[in-house]
Amino acid sequence: MVDRLIIDTDPGVDDMVAIIAALHTPELDVVGLTTVGGNVPLEVTTRNALCILARVGRLDIPVYAGLTANHTAAHVHGDDGMAGCPWPVASVTAQEATAEEYLTGMLEKGGVTLACLGPLTNVAAVLRARPSLAGGLDEVVIMGGGFGTYAFEAGKGRVDSRGNVTGEAEFNIYSDVAAARTVFGSGVKVTVAPLDISQRTLVSRRRLGDLDVEVAGMLDRYADFSRDKWGHTDGPLHDPNVIAYLAEPDLYSGLKGTVRVSNEGRTDFDSGPGPHKVLLRVDEEGYLDWVWEHMGAAGLRKRGVAERRNVVLPWPAVTPYSGS
Ligand code: RIB
Ligand code: CA
Numbered sequence: 355m356v357d358r359l360i361i362d363t364d365p366g367v368d369d370m371v372a373i374i375a376a377l378h379t380p381e382l383d384v385v386g387l388t389t390v391g392g393n394v395p396l397e398v399t400t401r402n403a404l405c406i407l408a409r410v411g412r413l414d415i416p417v418y419a420g421l422t423a424n425h426t427a428a429h430v431h432g433d434d435g436m437a438g439c440p441w442p443v444a445s446v447t448a449q450e451a452t453a454e455e456y457l458t459g460m461l462e463k464g465g466v467t468l469a470c471l472g473p474l475t476n477v478a479a480v481l482r483a484r485p486s487l488a489g490g491l492d493e494v495v496i497m498g499g500g501f502g503t504y505a506f507e508a509g510k511g512r513v514d515s516r517g518n519v520t521g522e523a524e525f526n527i528y529s530d531v532a533a534a535r536t537v538f539g540s541g542v543k544v545t546v547a548p549l550d551i552s553q554r555t556l557v558s559r560r561r562l563g564d565l566d567v568e569v570a571g572m573l574d575r576y577a578d579f580s581r582d583k584w585g586h587t588d589g590p591l592h593d594p595n596v597i598a599y600l601a602e603p604d605l606y607s608g609l610k611g612t613v614r615v616s617n618e619g620r621t622d623f624d625s626g627p628g629p630h631k632v633l634l635r636v637d638e639e640g641y642l643d644w645v646w647e648h649m650g651a652a653g654l655r656k657r658g659v660a661e662r663r664n665v666v667l668p669w670p671a672v673t674p675y676s677g678s
Contacts, residue, residue, distance in 0.1 A: 364392030364472030378651035388453035391422030392472035394435035404444035420453030423473030423529035437575035461490030478533030498526035499621035500549035509585020523619030556588035
């Protein structure tokens with residue numbers, strides 16, 4: 355059971371799936387959402403977070419608007435951030451308190467787990483203001499970074515898990531390098547679900563055909579970016595990996611050590627003693643089955659719950675990995 359789970363997010367089509375799956379996972383006690391300007395501006399990510407909660411009848415979850423990172427990805431998620439979302443705007447607004455105020459209050463009480471699905475701008479602001487608040491975090495699990503351990507040839511060239519904004523940097527890290535350095539340097543236990551994971555978790559059109567038609571449409575239009583840029587046939591499903599890891603960690607394996615971030619947003623990893631864990635392998639079908647199962651729990655599938663395969667990955671032998 356993961357209590358006091360806060361999702362920091364920049365919805366974002368893949369964020370939308372992650373949030374809905376989290377809210378339909380009994381093992382996860384989601385107590386609040388904080389929004390960050392990332393994929394699209396803060397006003398839009400905040401509106402989208404409320405819209406997603408309204409769509410699944412969970413406006414009881416409070417939303418706190420935060421800060422804005424340095425880059426957007428509207429070319430990936432569309433100007434509305436949700437690839438043409440047909441859902442109505444929520445009838446409520448975000449809380450008066452800011453994300454920073456909310457996170458500070460929650461960390462003062464302690465025992466918080468943070469799922470970060472966008473740039474780390476909000477978390478870094480809290481830790482910079484009061485570094486001691488790091489003690490209030492049990493774990494931070496982020497979608498971000500890339501370590502170059504996975505690559506494949508797609509229709510228009512080679513896809514490398516090093517980066518998806520530049521050849522060396524992934525969007526969430528690239529969008530606020532200083533924030534990433536603050537979080538990785540805070541001493542907090544950080545688990546990273548990088549592109550090395552999410553570039554393996556591609557969603558086929560067959561699978562899309564098993565989803566609610568509106569959700570499938572948003573995911574399919576979101577996948578067009580990968581098709582246009584790399585010639586993918588199927589689009590990567592990045593953010594729900596954070597939620598699936600929290601709920602079913604045995605779907606993943608990786609290495610422990612220390613993550614470093616360059617000025618350009620490149621992430622490197624030194625295995626060994628350290629507060630970080632980098633996930634490098636995933637049971638791809640098991641992950642997608644998990645996501646589809648929880649979208650089904652939200653009533654957003656066309657058919658019944660898919661059969662789950664229980665493949666337990668052994669953690670790989672610890673081999674020194676220096677990001678070469
Ligand atoms: O690089 C992928 C990440 O950037 C995901 O979190 C996606 O939502 C975008 O924010
Ligand atoms: Ca995101």
